Amino acid sequence: MPTITDVEITDVRFPTSRTADGSDAMNADADYSAVYVVLRTDGTDSAGEPLAGHGLTFTIGRGTDVVALAARHQADRLVGRDVDDVVGDMGATYRDLTADSQLRWLGPEKGVVHLSLAAVLNAAWDLAGRRAGKPVWRLLADMTPEQLVDVADLRYLSDALTRDEALEILRGAEPGKAERIAHLEHRGYPAYTTSAGWLGYDDEKLRRLTREAVDAGYRHVKLKVGARLEDDVRRLGIAREEIGPDLTLMIDANQVWDVPEAIEWVRALQQFDPLWIEEPTSPDDVLGHAAVREAVAPVRVATGEHCHNRVMFKQLFQAGAIDYCQLDTGRLASLNEIVAVLLLAAKFGVPVCPHAGGVGLCEMVQHVSVLDYVAVSGSLDGRITEFVDHLHEHFTDPCLVKDAGEGVSYVVPTAPGYSTQMRPESVARFRFPEGAEWRQDG
């Protein structure tokens, strides 16, 4: 019986601010980073390799050390425990990791202690998948409805979703699972790209990258907006010119507006027929999003990458505040909280289009989207998952996209785990501040 022998926690930072990759109206100089957690064991996996679990949360530079310190407090509780105890009841593992009321005070269930919890739990889920020899989406999809509900954190949700309703949703998705898996294995899970539209790119680069995205088979392209209206008008004009009238454009303001400003600005951009406005205002503003949504229709409203927990998503659904749920795999407390949000979204009929990009988020969201289609919502209607073509080279099992004739799509992951293992040489080079990349920089 293998045991968790050690936890390694590393502050890994990539100097993306040097090229304006990831720049938007709120974040001009992001250095894409991760708190990377490895749960070491004394066991081996089915291939005879050392068994370990790998997880991360995504950050953007300074303060990654703060999240790493919080993760240390949380992950140390796992050291010395039997692997099968930990991964055999992930609901109990979640409750154990969240039971520390002294740490809870620092959130609760939000901010640094929730980001770090996501990293630790993501590592535990990767370990669970590897121990079972299954990709994480399949580990979950193979569970009975009762097992899957027991994994989910339904606390504070019962006014919107009872346990019985959750079971009913999952039982309703049982028929046709195998067919849906086969369908995804053939066509992949629909993806869109943000790579073309970072705010720090000049017009020529924007035009070139948009054209390349269309040539690559993308049918949806997202642009950052919100710095200066006249720039947005010009940039959206370029993008619409390149993609033509039939492909889909989305825009993302990264929280820069007050509610009245959001309404005015989006109305001014409506001429370019954007599908959605993403993060029009503070991510905490449920009622604000509802007001924006009502005012800017037919442009739709999307948010979620900074939505800090299931209680906030519950309210976004209750208030009819969003058309698209962009949950984040590094910000919610891993699959325990994500499954709860998938269930809520299914109940309220809101499509889940996870936030990705950053470091490792694309690797994780493919599991979430596949799980949603196979075992929860059973639908691809209106679903499209973000893809950003950055930093995948640092993962041992990077996500893949393909175009099987219906637009670019994620290839369904098959390797055991959560696709979150980073290459050792990348971790060594980019660890902060000791890695070679940062030593030469300093």
Place this chain on the structure above:
Amino acid sequence: MPTITDVEITDVRFPTSRTADGSDAMNADADYSAVYVVLRTDGTDSAGEPLAGHGLTFTIGRGTDVVALAARHQADRLVGRDVDDVVGDMGATYRDLTADSQLRWLGPEKGVVHLSLAAVLNAAWDLAGRRAGKPVWRLLADMTPEQLVDVADLRYLSDALTRDEALEILRGAEPGKAERIAHLEHRGYPAYTTSAGWLGYDDEKLRRLTREAVDAGYRHVKLKVGARLEDDVRRLGIAREEIGPDLTLMIDANQVWDVPEAIEWVRALQQFDPLWIEEPTSPDDVLGHAAVREAVAPVRVATGEHCHNRVMFKQLFQAGAIDYCQLDTGRLASLNEIVAVLLLAAKFGVPVCPHAGGVGLCEMVQHVSVLDYVAVSGSLDGRITEFVDHLHEHFTDPCLVKDAGEGVSYVVPTAPGYSTQMRPESVARFRFPEGAEWRQDG
């Protein structure tokens, strides 16, 4: 011209869990703690003492080191700066400290990075008061409406409160300021006590402390509830017996219930005529609080100690979710955000009854409540500020309460600053893990 020469950040913890002080349904073993920030300067104050600013945020044990590390990132920006530049435009200082988008990502505006920001800004406000030779409440009350609005962070609030509306509220409170100050200097600011009702106390201790509170002149007593209904019924029976029918009882569930459970439980306790139920459910659940409020009337709903920023308070007001606003001086980003919430509360007609207790919160809330009466709401109707008689001995200028015939009240603070300086011998003894108190414990 004095300069900020150094920032000291200390993790200070008091072993309160040994006596169940501070125990409630969510937090059974709190060790009341603080991240304590001192801004050192090379100047002297009006008394010829070294000029420094002292601030803190309140935590409950493990993880205080995480908040301290975040505070270090934020506070270092102040080192080397001219004191009068920093304190002469506290709106600009606030914006400077919140402008780091890499750190913002870790909230945004919530959790660890917001708690640490509160500690740093509280220290800056203490420095501002000492530099001016005024208690902080008076420094703010002496400002013109325009100056006070410029201090407040109104971002994301304009759909509920415009700058012009804020100015109108403050101008409306200009007449009568001197009379209101004189009134408070005479009678003090009304206080209630939570010291009697911690959940870990047995019935006999509860009865004795409740009787002592009544004898001491308290007219409002608050009890923790939410662990077991039959215990709550018995404990509230004891408390109501001791205080009689005329004094006021409040109850506090510290977030343990789902919405339907909260409604059922509070209805079962309605027989004891509680004024309010505090924190009935998740602090993030604006719509949940609104549902509870509608269902449990005439019992009123109070929340705020875990309400993480002004955007959440805005929604609590917009949704009609609360009867009492219990803002927290260690969780909101100091007076810059607090003034914004006071203005919102005044606009919506919700009385502000700040959360206190913990470490140093009573010292700070007295300034907030006095400021609210003198310069913002101009009203004492329904206002009552929490007082807990713990740990004041560790402050150089502890808050005082008195009973001038109208119930126990806070004495208006007169010393320059924010009353947040801790005694050096206390900091030395309780610093974690090096202090003598923790070395002997380990």
